[in-house]
Amino acid sequence: xxxxxxxxxxxxxxxxxxxxxxxxxxxxxxxxxxxxxxxxxxxxxxxxxxxxxxxxxxxxxxxxxxxxxxxxxxxxxxxxxxxxxxxxxxxxxxxxxxxxxxxxxxxxxxxxxxxxxxxxxxxxxxxxxxxxxxxxxxxxxxxxxxxxxxxxxxxxxxxxxxxxxxxxxxxxxxxxxxxxxxxxxxxxxxxxxxxxxxxxxxxxxxxxxxxxxxxxxxxxxxxxxxxxxxxxxxxxxxxxxxxxxxxxxxxxxxxxxxxxxxxxxxxxxxxxxxxxxxxxxxxxxxxxxxxxxxxxxxxxxxxxxxxxxxxxxxxxxxxxxxxxxxxxxxxxxxxxxxxxxxxxxxxxxxxxxxxxxxxxxxxxxxxxxxxxxxxxxxxxxxxxxxxxxxxxxxxxxxxxxxxxxxxxxxxxxxxxxxxxxxxxxxxxxxxxxxxxxxxxxxxxxxxxxxxxxxxxxxxxxxxxxxxxxxxxxxxxxxxxxxxxxxxxxxxxxxxxxxxxxxxxxxxxxxxxxxxxxxxxxxxxxxxxxxxxxxxxxxxxxxxxxxxxxxxxxxxxxxxxxxxxxxxxxxxxxxxxxxxxxxxxxxxxxxxxxxxxxxxxxxxxxxxxxxxxxxxxxxxxxxxxxxxxxxxxxxxxxxxxxxxxxxxxxxxxxxxxxxxxxxxxxxxxxxxxxxxxxxxxxxxxxxxxxxxxxxxxxxxxxxxxxxxxxxxxxxxxxxx
Amino acid sequence: xxxxxxxxxxxxxxxxxxxxxxxxxxxxxxxxxxxxxxxxxxxxxxxxxxxxx
Numbered sequence: 001x002x003x004x005x006x007x008x009x010x011x012x013x014x015x016x017x018x019x020x021x022x023x024x025x026x027x028x029x030x031x032x033x034x035x036x037x038x039x040x041x042x043x044x045x046x047x048x049x050x051x052x053x054x055x056x057x058x059x060x061x062x063x064x065x066x067x068x069x070x071x072x073x074x075x076x077x078x079x080x081x082x083x084x085x086x087x088x089x090x091x092x093x094x095x096x097x098x099x100x101x102x103x104x105x106x107x108x109x110x111x112x113x114x115x116x117x118x119x120x121x122x123x124x125x126x127x128x129x130x131x132x133x134x135x136x137x138x139x140x141x142x143x144x145x146x147x148x149x150x151x152x153x154x155x156x157x158x159x160x161x162x163x164x165x166x167x168x169x170x171x172x173x174x175x176x177x178x179x180x181x182x183x184x185x186x187x188x189x190x191x192x193x194x195x196x197x198x199x200x201x202x203x204x205x206x207x208x209x210x211x212x213x214x215x216x217x218x219x220x221x222x223x224x225x226x227x228x229x230x231x232x233x234x235x236x237x238x239x240x241x242x243x244x245x246x247x248x249x250x251x252x253x254x255x256x257x258x259x260x261x262x263x264x265x266x267x268x269x270x271x272x273x274x275x276x277x278x279x280x281x282x283x284x285x286x287x288x289x290x291x292x293x294x295x296x297x298x299x300x301x302x303x304x305x306x307x308x309x310x311x312x313x314x315x316x317x318x319x320x321x322x323x324x325x326x327x328x329x330x331x332x333x334x335x336x337x338x339x340x341x342x343x344x345x346x347x348x349x350x351x352x353x354x355x356x357x358x359x360x361x362x363x364x365x366x367x368x369x370x371x372x373x374x375x376x377x378x379x380x381x382x383x384x385x386x387x388x389x390x391x392x393x394x395x396x397x398x399x400x401x402x403x404x405x406x407x408x409x410x411x412x413x414x415x416x417x418x419x420x421x422x423x424x425x426x427x428x429x430x431x432x433x434x435x436x437x438x439x440x441x442x443x444x445x446x447x448x449x450x451x452x453x454x455x456x457x458x459x460x461x462x463x464x465x466x467x468x469x470x471x472x473x474x475x476x477x478x479x480x481x482x483x484x485x486x487x488x489x490x491x492x493x494x495x496x497x498x499x500x501x502x503x504x505x506x507x508x509x510x511x512x513x514x515x516x517x518x519x520x521x522x523x524x525x526x527x528x529x530x531x532x533x534x535x536x537x538x539x540x541x542x543x544x545x546x547x548x549x550x551x552x553x554x555x556x557x558x559x560x561x562x563x564x565x566x567x568x569x570x571x572x573x574x575x576x577x578x579x580x581x582x583x584x585x586x587x588x589x590x591x592x593x594x595x596x597x598x599x600x601x602x603x604x605x606x607x608x609x610x611x612x613x614x615x616x617x618x619x620x621x622x623x624x625x626x627x628x629x630x631x632x633x634x635x636x637x638x639x640x641x642x643x644x645x646x647x648x649x650x651x652x653x654x655x656x657x658x659x660x661x662x663x664x665x666x667x668x669x670x671x672x673x674x675x676x677x678x679x680x681x682x683x684x685x686x687x688x689x690x691x692x693x694x695x696x697x698x699x700x701x702x703x704x705x706x707x708x709x710x711x712x713x714x715x716x717x718x719x
Numbered sequence: 720x721x722x723x724x725x726x727x728x729x730x731x732x733x734x735x736x737x738x739x740x741x742x743x744x745x746x747x748x749x750x751x752x753x754x755x756x757x758x759x760x761x762x763x764x765x766x767x768x769x770x771x772x
């Protein structure tokens with residue numbers, strides 16, 4: 001079968017042979033059976049593709065296509081209506097081999113099997129089997145339970161041992177103690193033909209707690225793989241010039257002194273100095289400034305900026321760890337240590353719970369030993385107390401709530417990267433927004449399309465279509481529907497504008513000084529149009545709002561949040577945007593350190609700040625804030641610094657996330673209350689020595705199931 | 720009560736078969752894409768012939 005499908009290599013170029021056979025693409029919009037079919041059929045129809053398999057859970061497609069470039073596959077999927085991004089298979093390699101997860105699943109399977117079989121035997125004992133039959137059943141149970149506890153309980157024993165050696169009393173210490181005590185006592189009772197054996201309780205404890213452990217592991221694995229996916233999203237490459245030969249190399253291979261070519265639309269891969277070419281540079285990710293900056297030979301560029309109009313040759317001055325991008329990471333790390341001190345609700349609960357459980361068990365042992373002088377009874381009761389107080393709510397309920405909440409937010413377009421992010425998000429009372437790229441798209445729009453007289457439109461459109469400059473593209477989209485004039489000799493002057501010849505003479509679209517017009521430095525985004533026979537015309541542009549920005553801000557204010565706008569841009573556009581969205585508090589012209597200082601000042605004043613930002617200038621502030629969100633379009637460094645990432649363009653999930661976060665924190669507290677309630681009822685029963693194995697099994701399973709159901713309640717409601 | 724000598728091994732054996740099936744599924748990566756596998760049932764793409772692999 002494979003021999004027939006094996007197609008000859010199409011690409012004969014040497015570069016194609018270097019391409020990996022397996023290409024992984026991210027499919028952010030895939031969600032149904034139809035998407036799977038469409039994507040797989042579109043790719044399989046492409047000559048050269050051996051196989052394509054969609055993984056809907058991870059929203060990825062793995063394509064086996066030797067010799068095909070990812071760009072060809074992405075173009076093919078775009079025609080089929082599915083946006084796709086290339087992922088770096090090397091960056092993903094660590095997440096595919098999820099050995100720990102499968103190991104946990106196997107332990108769950110084994111303990112589930114053991115639990116069911118022991119239950120069948122236990123039911124017989126509970127319903128009155130006695131003498132030899134009971135002993136036989138106990139021995140069979142022991143034969144199943146002891147190996148199972150040894151195998152399935154390993155994660156708890158290992159973790160308890162680690163925490164004991166570190167001198168702490170973690171949650172796993174009482175769990176391990178309960179498992180070992182229950183098994184040992186049951187074995188002793190069985191050997192002495194006793195009435196009660198707790199094999200079922202010990203195995204059930206393993207089973208339920210392993211499920212909690214697995215959910216916890218899965219949430220973290222998904223977050224890790226999402227983070228890895230975001231890193232893999234940018235496959236950093238640069239065009240290296242050596243003599244007359246051009247080579248595409250990974251950015252990691254760049255060294256200071258290398259010459260690189262930068263095409264329009266490329267992101268600057270390393271710090272460098274322009275040696276040749278004129279262009280304009282978009283610095284919005286670094287400074288928040290929306291106006292493109294003209295460049296000329298001799299000007300220094302930093303990594304992360306985007307080249308807009310003309311090709312540039314760059315001499316690399318600093319690459320990799322020395323570049324300005326990497327230096328910024330240090331700032332982020334410093335700010336992040338502040339957040340590392342956060343202790344989660346579960347940790348705080350465990351800190352009080354663990355010693356209390358041990359004290360209670362020890363007290364019941366001491367009390368019964370003192371009262372009866374019977375060692376066997378005292379140990380039995382201490383074990384029953386440990387089993388009854390098993391921290392199922394902590395071990396199972398918290399992971400279940402976090403899993404349900406992050407799954408729900410993922411469907412809405414928000415990725416949770418950090419386990420405690422939801423809790424921290426629920427505590428925030430102040431939201432700080434960045435402007436460019438966060439509340440706005442960082443893409444300009446013509447303010448008033450009617451400002452262009454109909455007579456000038458064909459020429460304006462023809463000029464605008466000749467350039468990749470964002471303002472020209474905005475003009476072209478605003479004039480859609482017009483028939484462009486036929487211009488000859490269309491030429492782009494990088495850094496200045498675009499020029500074409502009409503029958504009456506040259507027409508220009510570009511910078512004011514190039515057209516000989518007075519420049520108004522106070523004005524916002526603008527370009528000038530000059531057509532022979534007409535006075536030069538000023539065209540004003542405005543950044544476009546991100547979809548859902550208005551709704552998000554108004555919903556946040558309805559929830560009683562304090563909303564602040566911080567931007568590195570000039571005052572006029574910031575004030576304009578703040579007015580548009582109804583944000584009363586805004587600050588303009590703030591540098592990265594200023595943003596971080598502002599967040600720190602707010603925190604010192606007692607506010608819990610949620611920072612939403614995308615640029616390099618926001619990274620330190622994102623890391624400093626109590627919780628942080630960045631859009632997927634943000635620069636790598638910003639996404640790394642934030643706890644949550646918006647996967648779509650829409651901003652409304654931010655307001656929804658706050659609600660879900662508060663709701664899930666409430667569920668966690670409820671679960672604590674429920675399990676505390678169970679303990680209040682069950683512990684006295686255990687203390688007076690009435691906790692039979694039947695009662696222990698019932699109490700444990702009912703409390704586990706209740707807290708899990710309560711956690712899943714979160715997933716209902718509005719969809 | 721002699722029947723127990725048969726019934727207990729039988730019940731354990733049935734359980735072991737279930738456990739074996741679970742471990743087999745785990746080894747063969749059947750839990751890698753639960754969402755996708757659920758949705759693929761709805762597709763009629765391979766209704767007339769099995770997918771090549």
